[in-house]
Amino acid sequence: MGSQVVVRGVEFRAWSNFLRAHAAIRRELDRELVTEHGLTISDFEVLYRLANAPAKMLRRVDLAQNVLLTPSGITRLLDGLESCGLVKKEACKSDARVVYAKLTDKGQKRLDAASKDHLASVRDLFRERFSEAELETLASMLERLPQQSPNGGC
16 A cells, blocks of 8 residues: 655645635636636636737737646637637737737627626625635735736737
């Protein structure tokens, strides 16, 4: 029989709780978005990031890093969004090797429709469990963890 690893300490309890909460929340929000708007949470995040980017477009490689997908994962996701007319490919004028993903008007409309419900679900999820002061503390503490930094340019 193999030996069992026992991990103790508040930092490991925090890490475990963080991972379990993230997985459960993501599953629930994904289910709601798919049921109500035909978008996965990853689809929503891509549309959201594009909507908030300059000229509503980002390099595909940067988008992959920002939504924590592999290059092949972002390609599959964007192919699906492109086939629905929610995003389109855009060439970089100064470097033909660079391909952008650009939000379409249809994609913006879908995002706008989904945002109201999705953001209300996120708000409810936290407001049902935490006071305003606790939310301020939680947000502040999570900001101290490593964050993905956006890249840009051709």
